[in-house]
Amino acid sequence: MSEQSLMETNGTLPPTPSHTVGPFYGYALPFPDGGEIAPAGHPDTITVHGYVYDGAGDPIPDALLEFWQAAPDGSLTGAPGSLRRDPVTGGYYGRNGVDFTGFGRVPTDADGHYAVRTLPPGGAPYLSVCVFARGLLHHLFTRAYLDEPAGDTLLSGLEPARRETLLARAEADKHRTYRFDIHLQGDKETVFLAFD
């Protein structure tokens, strides 16, 4: 349809509906450096990793996660270059190793596991996470908090057990590594967000 036929009387356009990402995005959306958000070799790099589970507690091997966050200085402008491509072959060049784009994209593997390497955000200490999956008709937003900031209105408004689902936990036996699992359904169901 064309936009002229869509404009409603209050001057807004009704949105295009969401659909599931389906099972076959794997050759289109993931890219080799998708989880390498931190510039190569940066000493402040942290790893955030975990598993995505369904309502039966089984890992989901065909979910796609996207991450968006502030840069270490708190800026939210991002930078191009996450998907940098090779103009000779049309293939992926990989990130330039210098710029911090603030954006990451990783599919879960056959075990339902994902990992991203990034820099701690400045300002509010969370990574925004957008979840796509076969079977999920409309993506879901959540947040991976690396810290529990005082006065955070989202966290303070949640029951402790629900709040816990948004907290990425530092793993004592691993170097600068945080565990953040996502449960789409069930007793440990992750808190998912709506923005207005």
Add this chain to the structure above:
Amino acid sequence: MALTQHDIDREVTELQDAYDKARAGGAPAAHHPPRDYAPYRSSALRHPKQPLVAVHGDPETVELSGPAFGTTDVTALDNDLTKQHHGEPLGERITVSGRLLDGRGRPVRGQLVEVWQANASGRYAHQRDDHPAPLDPNFTGVGRVLTGDDGSYSFTTIKPGAYPWRNHANAWRPAHIHFSLFGDAFTQRLVTQMYFPNDPLFPYDPILRSVTDESARQRLIATYDHDLSQPEFSLGYRWDIVLDGPSATWIEEGR
């Protein structure tokens, strides 16, 4: 026992009737599919049962900004899916063009549009699609482009075929192209599918029917546009896309 199309049709009709009745009673329009939609069997264990928690954003809210993409993220050939191999792909060559807009009708500029699709025979270049239709050595089915200053995008590709899937016995998806879209804010993120007009499979497809609002379903269907057709070359389809969700710009403007 495997579910039949008749079983799925019955469930789809019940949910459609419930929605239509609610609308007649004054309920607001549902622009998006419910995440819990039983006729699409894979949704059963993959939707949250708790309500979403509302976040009242301020300009510092991370999700009200979003990732940036630029000229290094695409190459000039990425929006022509017919030129990724040495030969021409089989199928009906098409041009798909439109504009990416926000909910106020303003163009979304310089943002990333990604597409993927089956080939003309309805087969994806993906190991998990193993149904007996031929792969096309000259077609992968992936493209990307940045929107122009007027929010416009355009792809050259071939019309994808319908294909079977295992939701129920004799389940077939109508021909579609998958689209992934970014707005100015991460809240505006959208992944969806574009359909072709007058596909006889529409009534049978629980994924399309998961959008219970009829006018919303129509917004997923491209329009044949003869002015977009190119002589001796391709048939033209127009599809405009409108993103949902607030952005920091809106809040700074006082909404």
